[in-house]
Amino acid sequence: MVLLGPSSAGGRKSVRIAVAGDGGTGKSTLIAAMASESFPESVPPVLPPNHFPANLYPDSVPLTLIDTPSSLANQGMRNEELKRADVVVLTYACDEPASFERVSSYWIPALRRLKVKAPVILVGCKLDLRDENQLLSLESYTTHIMQRFTEIVTCVECSAATLYQVPEVFYFAQKAVLYPVDPLFDYKRHALTDRCVRALRRIFVLCDHDMDGALNDEELNEFQVKCFITTLQPSEIAKVKSIVEQKVPDGVSSLGLTFPGFIYVHNMFLKKGRTEAFWAVLRKFGYDNDLKLRDDFLPVPSKQASDQSVELTAEAIEFLNGIFRLLDSDKDRSLRPAEVDKLFDTAPENPWNNAPYKDGAEKTDRGYISRNGFLSQWALMTLVDPPHSLANLIYIGYKGNPAAALRVTRRKSVDRKKQTTERNVFQCYVFGSRHAGKSALLYSLLGRPFSNNYTPTTVEQYAANVVECKGVSRKILVLREIPEDGFAEFLSNQDCLASCDVAAFVYDSSDEYSWNKSTELLDKVVRQGERTGYRVPCLLISAKDDLTPFPRAVLDSVKVTQELGIEAPIHVSMKLGDSSYVYKKIVNAAEHPHLSIPETEIARKKKQHHQLLHHSLIFALVGVAMAVVGLTARARAVKKVRKIL
Structure with a gap:
């Protein structure tokens, strides 16, 4: 027994089906029989598109059937139609075994070369003409080919002459689009995909209101009503649990249906071909075909201007503090990698395993993430990708109003006029030449020890951490390193400085090229800001202060800062340590957005x-x-x- 009920088509407005196959296999006749509900005596080589109304099948989604030419002369037209298709119906003739062999030797490789991602329905036409002496069951024909080619999701045989299973062909095709199997099932492992299991785990946790690790009868009924708008009788629930217990001994406990049992129930949906029931559950809890939360479940506040940013609200931060305390079972004020993975086991994946978040937060000597690192990582994710941050908040159990989890900051242009800011997260762009010490500045913010080993930065990287100012103020500073080689591309974007609170220009105090490069970059950034209106506070950072300084750099730095009207360079040596004051200087500049803004001579004269x-x-x-x-x-x-x- 399985839980039954109406399903959801996922909001699709139409399905485009391309029918392909060798000439003479019956593809055009199949379409004509579907359109006329009769066997056509003759059909043209290629039929025009056939449109079918939404009421053809229960899911109420209109279909368009596209016949494709088989001739080499029209191969380009056929390929374009295959690329546009939502699903491909691939035909062979039941009375011609050679046409079946062509499926694996020609058609599937051709679809792969075209990078067609649509599911494939393998259809045997002319079933009425098959020689009974060569009769083999459909299962024996298709089991091997489906295992070999995972894009084939369904195999069916039909006859246009007798109209046998003709409507079923296109029903299965529509179903493959509306209720795809690939996101749910891993054919190589013969098990549910990892992302599917994670989605079901989140659903199970949400339904387990008493948090006892099992769904009791009342919770099962609530789940049934939510997903299928119908209740289960006590006898039906007992039967479901009895079936589960026979197949999965730990699927049922004295408290109710456990998570392994919940997984088994959904596996039964797939085994019985009830993918629509499986998707009804997933879509009711907000999942799209990629098994991520749909946009309509993510009320992210909109920025009205490019120089606004998005931050977590106090309510969301309080939730995250509670989550940290809950996960920190050994009370060592840090989270082990396994504890972080556990946090995200109800999300599609651990987002912090990928750039730009990987290695972007403070960790202890043992590689554990600290509380500051934990909160900073969330702040970074919210700053860089607000929808992704909100989605992950919901995945890990945020039950507050999603619309109240994020807030949009005031425009920076307004902050400059008011000479103050309400932001709690500041982003500092770090510019400079290779070997200047940019990466060391980022690593030091994360508490990492200095290393003499040099690894060139080829892509932008981030570092985020809490900075305490004046003993009471706690702000999160995000450093974004812009590689020297990527500067030109960075500057080509007119809004490149919109999200920048402070621009820091790092130079090796002992190297002439590094000094010249930093001032060159500074000049370009200043001019960019004057052109676009995104003028930002700028700081010069004289790195490697433990080395003998380049003589002219000292005199030139005084001249440059005086001409631009900004502070004298900040001297620091990451090798000698004690660099915390640098970050306080950066935060201080961000907190006073009207100060430390350089002006070129042209801008000054224009202002005068x-x-x-x-x-x-x-x-x-x-x-x-x-x-x-x-x-x-x-x-x-x-x-x-x-x-x-």
């Missing part, structure tokens, strides 16, 4: 010109006003004299 025009306009207006007052007074005096006379 505008100020002069402004003052001139004021003087002119004052003069006009005084003249008007004078004329009014004179008019009154003349009027008074005339009255006396």
Whole structure:
């Protein structure tokens, strides 16, 4: 027995089915028989598209059947149709064994060369013409080919002459699109996919209201009503548990249906061909065909301008603090990798295993993530990809209003005018030449020891951590390293500085090239900001202060900073340690967005010109006003004299 009920088509508005196969296998006749509900005496070589209404099948999704040419002369047209298809119906003739062999020798390899990702329905036509002496069951024909080619999801035989299983062919084709098997089942392992198991684990946890590790009868009924809008009788529940217990001994406990039992029930959906029931469950809990939460389940607040950012709200941070305390079972104020993996076992995957989050947070000497690192990692994910952050909050059990988990910050242009900011997360772009010490600056923020080994940075990388300022203020600083080789591409984006709170230019104090490169990059960033309006505080960081400085760098740095109107370079040596004040300087610059903003000579003259025009306009207006007052007074005096006379 399985849980029964109505299913969901996942919101698709149409399904496009391309029918392909060798000439003479019956593909055009199959389409014509479907369209006319009769066997056609003759059909043209290629039929025009056939459209079928939404009420053809229970899922109420309209179909379009596309006949494809078999001739080499029209191969280009056929290939384009195959690429556009949602599903491919691939035909062979039941009375011609050679056409079946062509499926594996020609057609499937051809689809793979075209990178067609659509599922394939293998259809044997002309069943009524097959020689009974060569009769083999469909299962023996197809088991091997389905194991070899996982894109084939269903095999069916039909006859256009007798109309046997003709409608079923296109029903299975539609079903393969609306309720795909690939995301659910791994054919190589013959088991549910890892992502599918993770989704079911989250659903199980959400349904296990008393959190006892099993679904009791009441919880099972709530699950049934939520997914299928129907209840289960006590006898039906007992039968389900009895079947599960026979197949999976640990699938049922004294408390109810356990997670292994829950998995088995869904495996039964697949074995019985009830993929629509499986997807009804997944879609009711918000999953799309990639087994990720749909956009309509993620109310991410919208930024109205590019210079706004997205942060976690106090409510979300409080939830994450509680999660950290819950996972930190040994109370060592850090999380082991296994504990982090456990946190995300109800998510599609651990998001922190991939760039840009991998190695982007503070860890202890044993490689455990600290509380600061944990919160900083979430802040980084929210800053870089708000929908991904919100989705993962929901995956790990956030039960508050999703719309209240994230907030959009005020525009930076407004912050500059108000000379203050309400942001709690600051992003600092780190520029500089190779060997300047940019990566060391990032690693030091994460508490990593200095290393003399140099590894060139080829892609942008991030580092995020909590920075304490003035003993009470705790801000999260995100450093984003821009490789020297990627600077030109970075600057080609007009909005490249929109999300930057502070720009830091690192140079090796002992190297002339490094100094010259940092000032060159500084000049380009300043001009970019003046062109686009995204003007940001800038800092020069003199790294490797333990080495003998390049003589001109000291004098030139004073001249450059004075000309631009910014602070003198910050001297630091990551090798000698104690670099925390550098990060406090960066945060301080971000907290005062109206200061440390450099100006070029051209911008300064332009500003002075505008100020002069402004003052001139004021003087002119004052003069006009005084003249008007004078004329009014004179008019009154003349009027008074005339009255006396």
